[in-house]
Amino acid sequence: MEGKRDSFFLTNKKHKQDINKNQDNKKQVKQKQFDKSRNGLNDDEKKEQKEKKPFDKKTYRLKKYSKKYKLEQWEEQRKKKMLHEYKKSMKNEAVSGTYKPKSFDEDMTDSNNVVGKFVRHPDFLEKELKVKSQKSKDPFLKAKEQHNKVKQEKIEKQEAKKKAQEERNQKLQEYKKKKHERFKKLSKKTKKGQPVMTGRLELMLEKIQSSK
Template sequence: MVKNKLIQDGGQKTRDNFFRKTLSKKVVKPSTSGEGSDDLFAKKRPFNKNKWRSEKYSFKNKLENWKDKRTEYIRHGYYKEQNREKNKFDVNKIYEEEERREKREDEDTEQVKEENGLKRHKKSFKERIQEEKEAKRAEFLRKKAEKEEALQKYQKAKMEKFKKLNKKTKRGQPVMKGRIEYLLEKIQRSVSDT
């Protein structure tokens, strides 16, 4: 049996066969005489299985982790609540301030008008909105009444047409008089439209 020969080949070991292995590169450590070099290249501590087991499986450690997470959660909620109170947006307060401002403006304008001998009532914001709502409601009711009236008119015409076209004799034969009258009316309408 012939042993495979190792050949140095540009940083790689190659064998006569098709398998290849790379050379392991050694890390060159700087000399320990320089200051601070001990911290950089300290030896790796051996694995402490006892410590790992206690951290992974002990109830005490799990309880401490839970307490830490809980305090972090409570702290987060506290800061969130403080931030919410800072940025609190009170709509009622804004409306009250707006009403006070409008009252002051109304009083000022009334005083000026009284001085000039003219006294007119200036409408407040709420009154204007209420009037607009009433106008919209009246318009809506008017349109609704028109639609209902048009629908009744259409249904009445449809019933008359149905009665004319569906008249039958005693023996169940269709009466042609009503059908011919309906066709004549239809032709007359089309001629008058064009």
């Protein structure tokens, strides 16, 4: 029994020694790693840093003005804009659960039957009918109205343009007529080739009168 007991204790001691050795090995490994990191980068990493490529302007520009880069930039801007708009809308949004008191005419009973409803003002009823008719408009009619409106605007624009053109032409004709008359008066000459002074004097008189 004693021999067995001794063997049991001996094995335990050996096991403890093995654990201690493993712990020492781990400590040594950790120490080595720490020393490496303390010294800085490894030689390979240092070489890589030294052998960095110089700044290439051409490749940078190609990247900057490429479609892909532009699309990415545009996407980022769009996201920012959407976020900004969402935050803005959240700020301006009315608080849910706010109570707006209704007037007597607007108020209605729970029953849907005609009997038992409050008496409503005729003006208010007309207004309601108008709103309903606007809401329940046929999309085809809406499109037709829009088309007619655009057509009418186009016609009005054309008419205004035509009118302005006519006025301009009229003014031009008047100016040309005046110019022709003036030229006639100035170019009048006698048989001997001397200028006739009456026309010139008339023009001078007109000029003096207009300046006054």
